[in-house]
Amino acid sequence: MDFYHTLDLRTIVPITIGGYKYKELVYLVLVVTLHKHGIKDDEFSKKALKAIDVLRDKEILGKAFNKQIPSIKELLQTKPSEQTKKPPFPDEVTFFREGDIIAIEIKGKFFAAYVHDVGFNQRPLIEFYDEVF
Numbered sequence: 001m002d003f004y005h006t007l008d009l010r011t012i013v014p015i016t017i018g019g020y021k022y023k024e025l026v027y028l029v030l031v032v033t034l035h036k037h038g039i040k041d042d043e044f045s046k047k048a049l050k051a052i053d054v055l056r057d058k059e060i061l062g063k064a065f066n067k068q069i070p071s072i073k074e075l076l077q078t079k080p081s082e083q084t085k086k087p088p089f090p091d092e093v094t095f096f097r098e099g100d101i102i103a104i105e106i107k108g109k110f111f112a113a114y115v116h117d118v119g120f121n122q123r124p125l126i127e128f129y130d131e132v133f
Helices: 023-036 042-057 062-077
Strands: 016-019 020-021 101-106 108-118 126-131
Touching: 020 023, 020 062, 023 062, 042 062
Parallel strands: none
Antiparallel strands: 016 020, 101 108, 108 126
C-alpha cells in the first residue's frame, strides 16, 4: 500500500513518560494498530520488535508488559488477518448521460469511451475504444 510511503519516520513524535521521551512506544503502538487493521510493513515491524526490547530493558511499561513480550513478538511476526468487513459506501452518483463521450486517464494514457446507458444512480454502461491517445 502507499500508506507506508506517506509516513515520514522523522515526524513521529515521541511519547513522554516520566520526563523521558520514547519514540519506541510510538513504533510499537503504530505497528500493533496497523496489524489490527490487516496491514503489515516489514520496516516498521523490525523497528517495533527492537522497540519492545528497549522498553523492556528500560522497564518503562512495567511487569505486566514484560510478561506479555513473547506473545506480542509472536503476534507482530504473524501475517495480519484480512479485514472481513468492507466499509460502507453510499450509492455511486454518476453525472454521465446516455450518449456522452468520455476520456479516462490511466497511467498517463487516455482511453476514449462511449456511455451507452445510465440507470438511476447506477454505474454507467460504457464501451471503450481501441485507440489510446
